[in-house]
Amino acid sequence: MKLEFEILAGDGKARCGRLKTARGTVSTPAFMPVGTLGTVKAMSPRELVEIGVQMLLSNTYHLYLRPGLEVLERHGGLHAMMGWKGPILTDSGGYQAYSLKPLPRITEEGVLFASHLDGSRHLFTPRKVVEIQAVIGSDIMMPIDDCPALPCSQERLIQAIERSTAWALESLEASRQVPGALFAIVQGGTSQTHRRRHLEALLPHPFEGFAVGGLAVGEQIEAMYDTVDFVGELLPADRVRYLMGVGTPENLLACIERGMDLFDCVLPTRNGRNGQLFTRRGVINLKNSRFREATDPIDPHCGCYTCRNFSLSYLRHLIVSREILGARLATTHNLAYYQDLMKEAREAIANDRFRQFASACREGWLAGIPVA
Amino acid sequence: MKLEFEILAGDGKARCGRLKTARGTVSTPAFMPVGTLGTVKAMSPRELVEIGVQMLLSNTYHLYLRPGLEVLERHGGLHAMMGWKGPILTDSGGYQAYSLKPLPRITEEGVLFASHLDGSRHLFTPRKVVEIQAVIGSDIMMPIDDCPALPCSQERLIQAIERSTAWALESLEASRQVPGALFAIVQGGTSQTHRRRHLEALLPHPFEGFAVGGLAVGEQIEAMYDTVDFVGELLPADRVRYLMGVGTPENLLACIERGMDLFDCVLPTRNGRNGQLFTRRGVINLKNSRFREATDPIDPHCGCYTCRNFSLSYLRHLIVSREILGARLATTHNLAYYQDLMKEAREAIANDRFRQFASACREGWLAGIPVA
Numbered sequence: 001m002k003l004e005f006e007i008l009a010g011d012g013k014a015r016c017g018r019l020k021t022a023r024g025t026v027s028t029p030a031f032m033p034v035g036t037l038g039t040v041k042a043m044s045p046r047e048l049v050e051i052g053v054q055m056l057l058s059n060t061y062h063l064y065l066r067p068g069l070e071v072l073e074r075h076g077g078l079h080a081m082m083g084w085k086g087p088i089l090t091d092s093g094g095y096q097a098y099s100l101k102p103l104p105r106i107t108e109e110g111v112l113f114a115s116h117l118d119g120s121r122h123l124f125t126p127r128k129v130v131e132i133q134a135v136i137g138s139d140i141m142m143p144i145d146d147c148p149a150l151p152c153s154q155e156r157l158i159q160a161i162e163r164s165t166a167w168a169l170e171s172l173e174a175s176r177q178v179p180g181a182l183f184a185i186v187q188g189g190t191s192q193t194h195r196r197r198h199l200e201a202l203l204p205h206p207f208e209g210f211a212v213g214g215l216a217v218g219e220q221i222e223a224m225y226d227t228v229d230f231v232g233e234l235l236p237a238d239r240v241r242y243l244m245g246v247g248t249p250e251n252l253l254a255c256i257e258r259g260m261d262l263f264d265c266v267l268p269t270r271n272g273r274n275g276q277l278f279t280r281r282g283v284i285n286l287k288n289s290r291f292r293e294a295t296d297p298i299d300p301h302c303g304c305y306t307c308r309n310f311s312l313s314y315l316r317h318l319i320v321s322r323e324i325l326g327a328r329l330a331t332t333h334n335l336a337y338y339q340d341l342m343k344e345a346r347e348a349i350a351n352d353r354f355r356q357f358a359s360a361c362r363e364g365w366l367a368g369i370p371v372a
Numbered sequence: 373m374k375l376e377f378e379i380l381a382g383d384g385k386a387r388c389g390r391l392k393t394a395r396g397t398v399s400t401p402a403f404m405p406v407g408t409l410g411t412v413k414a415m416s417p418r419e420l421v422e423i424g425v426q427m428l429l430s431n432t433y434h435l436y437l438r439p440g441l442e443v444l445e446r447h448g449g450l451h452a453m454m455g456w457k458g459p460i461l462t463d464s465g466g467y468q469a470y471s472l473k474p475l476p477r478i479t480e481e482g483v484l485f486a487s488h489l490d491g492s493r494h495l496f497t498p499r500k501v502v503e504i505q506a507v508i509g510s511d512i513m514m515p516i517d518d519c520p521a522l523p524c525s526q527e528r529l530i531q532a533i534e535r536s537t538a539w540a541l542e543s544l545e546a547s548r549q550v551p552g553a554l555f556a557i558v559q560g561g562t563s564q565t566h567r568r569r570h571l572e573a574l575l576p577h578p579f580e581g582f583a584v585g586g587l588a589v590g591e592q593i594e595a596m597y598d599t600v601d602f603v604g605e606l607l608p609a610d611r612v613r614y615l616m617g618v619g620t621p622e623n624l625l626a627c628i629e630r631g632m633d634l635f636d637c638v639l640p641t642r643n644g645r646n647g648q649l650f651t652r653r654g655v656i657n658l659k660n661s662r663f664r665e666a667t668d669p670i671d672p673h674c675g676c677y678t679c680r681n682f683s684l685s686y687l688r689h690l691i692v693s694r695e696i697l698g699a700r701l702a703t704t705h706n707l708a709y710y711q712d713l714m715k716e717a718r719e720a721i722a723n724d725r726f727r728q729f730a731s732a733c734r735e736g737w738l739a740g741i742p743v744a
Contacts, residue, residue, distance in 0.1 A: 038689065042696040044677070067664075067689040068446070074665045075683065083681045157595055291447045292439075310456045311447065317410065317439040324414040 002181040003140070003208045005240045009350040013232060016349040019240055021087040021139045022179065023079070024054070028240065028261040029345055031252065031338045032057040032089060034269060037066060038082045041269050042314065042324070042331045045083045051304060051336040055086055055139075057264040060132055061093030061140070062120075063092040065115050069135050077137025087139035089264070092129050092185075092242070094144040095213075104162075105268035106146055108163070126170035134178035141180040143171035147180035147187060147214060157194055161187060166199040172205055183242060190223040191212055192230050199234050209240040212260070216245045225254055232259035249278055249341055249365070253358045256345055268334035273327040275319035278337045282365040286330065291316045294371045303331075374553040375580045377513070377612045381722040385604060385631040388721040391612055393459040393511045394551065395451070396426070400612065400633040401490035401717055402711045403624065404429040404461060406641060409438060410454045411643050414696070414703045417455045423676060423708040427458055429636040432504055432514075433465030436494070437487050441507050449509025459511035461636070463616070464501050464557075466516040467585075478518055480535070498542035504615075513552040515543035519559060519586060527720065529566055533559060537573040542710070544577055552582035555614060561586055562595040564602050571606050581612035584632070588617045597626055605633035605688035620739070621650055621713055625730045628717055634666035640706035645699040652711045654737040658702065663688045666743045677701075 004020040017028040033040045033048065036059045040048060047058070058078060059314050067081075075081035078088060091254075097113040104113035110125035124144050133141040144163035148156050168184050175182040184207040188194030202210070215224045228243060235241055242262035243255050252263055268278060275286035279299050294312035306315070306329040318326030323335045341361070348357030376392040389400040405412045405420065408431045412420060420428070430450060438532040439453075445452035450460060469476045469485040476485035482497035496516050517536035520528050539670040540556050547554040556579040560566030574582070584603050587596045600615060607613055614634035615627050624635055640650060647658035651671050656663075666684035672714030678687070713733070720729035 037693050037695060038686070039695050039697040044697060044700065045681075046677075067685070071665055071685055072687065074667050074685065081683065081686050153455075293443055295446050305418075309417075311453065313439070313443055313446065314453050316412070317443065321409050321438060323409060323411050324699060325411040325416060327696060328414075328416065328700075361499060 001206070001208055002179070002214055003240070004105045005238065007237065011352045011354040014256050014345075014349045014354045015259060015261060016346045017240065017261060019261075021055075021181070023085065023139055026087060027346055029252070029256045029342050030054055030262055031342050032262065032264040033335055033338075034058075034264055034266045035082070035084075036062050038078055039328040040061060040335075042273060043269075043335070044181045044207050047305070047332060048084070048335070049086075049138060051332065052339040053086070053335065055089060055281070056084060057089050057091065058136070058138075059093065059096065060090045060129060060136065060138075060142075061096035063090075063136055064093065064132050065117055069132065072135050072137075077135065079137050087264075088137070089242075090133050090136055090138040090142065092133075092142040092144040093124060094142075094147060095267075097124065098147050098149065103149070103294060106163075109148075110167075111144060125168040127174040130171050130174040130178060130182070133180055134325065138180045141171075141175060141178075141182050141222045142185060142211060143182060144279045145185050145187060145213070150189060150217075157189070157191075157195075161194060161201070162199045165198065168202060168207070169205060172207065183207055183209040183211045185211045185213040185244070187214045188354075190219055190227050192227075195227060195231050196234065199231065201203040203236070207239070207261075209241040209242060209245050210235050214243045215243065216247055216251070221251075224251075225258065228255050228258045235259070249338070249361070252338075252341065253345065253361060256349075257354065257358060268338050269331050272331035272334040275316075275326070277330060278334050279369060280337075280361075280364045281367050281369040284369055286319045286326075288310070288316075288317045290371050296371075298333055298369075299337075302333065302336060302340070306333040306336075373578070373580055375612070377581070377610065379609065383721045383724045383726040384629065385635060386628050386721045386726045388718045389500040389612065389633060391633075393427075393553070395459045395511055397460060398426045399435075399715075399718055400622070401628045401714050401721075402426055402634055403714050404634065405707055405710075406430075406635040406636055406638045407454070407456075408434050410435060410450055412707075414645060414699045415641075415707070418565040419677070419704060420456070420676075420707070422696070423704065424711040425458070427511075428456060428460050430460055430462050430508070430510075431465065431468065432462045432501060432508065432510075433468040435462075435508055437489055438503050441504065444507050444509075449507065451509050460509070461512040461614075461634075462505050462508055462514065464505075464514040465496060466514075466519060469496060470519055472520065475521070478535075479734050482539075483516060484517075498539040499546040502543050502546040502550060502554070505552055510552045510653065513543075513547060513550075513554050514557060514583060515540045515554060517559060517585070522561060522589075529561070530569075530683065533566060533570045533573070537570065540574060540579070541577060544579065547652065555579055555581040555583045557583040557585040557616070558603055559586045562591050562599050564599075567599060567603050568606065571603065575608070579611070581614060581634075582607050583614040583616050585616045587615065588619055588623070588637075593623075596623075597630065600627050600630045600632060607631070621710070621733070624710075624713065625717065625733060628721075628727065629730060640710050641703050644703035644706040647688075647698070647702060649702060650706050651741060652709075652733075652736045653739050653741040656741055658684070658691045658698075659686045660688075662743050668743075670705055670741075671709075674705065674708060674712070676705050678705040678708075679687060
């Protein structure tokens with residue numbers, strides 16, 4: 001195996017582990033900030049290191065189109081290009097291709113899509129997607145899969161699962177020639193039947209980890225939690241589990257409790273740029289006029305650069321005035337909060353008090369931020 | 373006097389000096405980055421310290437409207453609010469008020485203008501402008517002045533100069549009650565008669581320094597240099613000289629050579645955000661496709677964070693993709709380049725080789741950046 005994954009402690013279904021990659025070790029549960037185009041929006045790599053980020057997510061589809069493979073090759077890969085020394089996980093681009101208009105054409109061979117930038121046509125086959133991720137220098141690669149737009153017929157769902165399985169196996173074969181480790185993606189929406197069917201097809205093969213895909217796409221939150229719970233029960237304990245595209249701090253705690261190890265989401269970065277902050281005292285919007293003269297930091301107990309140096313009032317002024325520094329400082333705090341939450345979750349699991357920790361977090365979120 | 377200014381060395385008319393303020397010492401010639409709304413766009417204060425910025429410029433008119441005086445007062449001034457410990461110079465807001473539509477109404481009392489944000493009406497009298505700058509906590513204040521839109525009649529020009537003189541004296545009186553030092557602004561366009569008339573009216577009074585205003589507003593570059601030369605000859609040697617709103621690296625060297633000490637300009641920040649870089653090898657635009665695969669840094673001899681860590685190609689990718697990090701890294705380099713240029717200019721003056729230094733700079737700018 002290209003990765004080493006070790007479970008250090010467990011509390012109920014929650015796990016605390018150590019994922020060793022060629023580019024460094026990740027303590028799990030871990031949250032990966034999203035760096036779609038080879039930059040975590042508004043952040044510099046040294047700032048990511050400063051707040052304790054261990055691993056980034058980047059995007060095969062977007063990097064393939066811009067800056068393109070020649071540019072990535074000239075740099076010797078994404079790590080050197082963007083100045084990030086730690087591990088990078090890349091998604092396969094399948095999800096992005098499927099959200100394009102016009103929809104891509106799917107054949108047994110792969111996904112044929114038109115670039116959202118210039119309309120040029122590109123065929124992503126399972127092998128090609130692995131090769132692109134090798135050019136990127138991805139430490140953890142995702143296979144391309146067939147994820148039909150929902151709702152769709154049972155027939156189409158079953159076809160998608162069978163095709164995704166075949167593609168995952170082709171990707172696994174291709175991955176033997178490249179340094180990166182390959183995960184499988186388990187699809188099947190909120191249907192236990194489909195999830196089980198897909199997982200059972202994937203399980204016998206030496207994927208280095210399992211991603212749970214197709215959630216956080218608009219379904220009811222309880223349906224998402226039930227699915228995570230169900231899939232978590234079926235996954236092998238000794239391999240790392242990545243819940244794709246999730247989520248809020250509440251979602252993270254709920255899914256850590258259900259046995260997930262890795263997460264990624266645009267919420268802390270995207271919402272930060274719009275002035276929405278995640279805090280120990282819940283979610284706040286800086287545009288709210290009650291922060292106009294609030295000279296306290298977001299959170300006096302937070303050690304991030306933003307909280308150590310700036311007031312809510314100043315942050316509000318920057319966001320209202322659309323200053324770049326406002327987007328930067330809000331993103332910094334949000335990512336630091338997510339990293340701190342994961343760190344505290346790991347400690348709680350190690351000390352067999354994850355449930356108490358999670359309910360203390362929930363109480364804090366309800367308390368709200370006091371403004372003098 | 374509230375400031376101490378000492379000339380350490382001279383080379384021709386060029387001067388190298390030390391300006392002591394209550395918040396730290398500034399080596400001159402010095403360039404002040406512009407922080408209109410209480411932030412140098414795209415930069416954090418610790419990054420400004422890292423690249424050697426000594427003093428910032430901020431904007432009385434803009435800060436008065438947003439975040440407003442109550443918010444500044446709640447923080448104990450701009451320094452605490454924005455996390456900048458060094459000196460801050462504030463312009464008076466006259467220039468901004470005059471660029472508004474509809475034009476402000478000017479009476480003997482002051483300038484009555486409508487906010488560009490909400491149309492609310494505000495009267496800026498000389499005393500009020502000093503008081504606003506005291507709330508900001510400005511280390512160096514500018515008096516409001518009457519700067520008519522050009523072209524205008526001789527009569528109107530003379531009225532403006534007389535009114536500006538009267539207002540400067542009122543401001544000087546008001547400044548005795550506040551900690552900040554007050555400069556006078558010498559107006560008069562490119563007319564030697566008017567410049568001399570204004571300067572002679574101001575010279576007998578204990579202003580802490582002299583600003584040369586009304587240049588870099590569209591006049592021919594030779595007319596600007598001639599005016600700077602002329603005014604420089606008439607200014608007292610022992611007080612610091614600030615050339616407002618200038619300029620390009622070439623403008624800075626030309627005006628240092630003509631005896632100016634302080635400069636501010638939006639060029640390195642504004643143009644940086646658009647992908648235009650100032651370098652030892654001239655001005656380049658990152659959008660140019662010749663940088664697409666250029667894995668060299670902007671300048672291998674530059675010590676800024678951008679040049680130490682990132683390639684031209686990556687910077688181009690970020691700017692073309694409108695990523696915030698692109699604006700940040702380009703601004704960082706441009707400001708670092710300006711600071712380095714000033715530092716090298718000071719060293720050249722101290723070593724009696726300013727002319728050689730300036731011509732070596734000009735040769736470098738013509739050379740262009742080689743791309744492999």
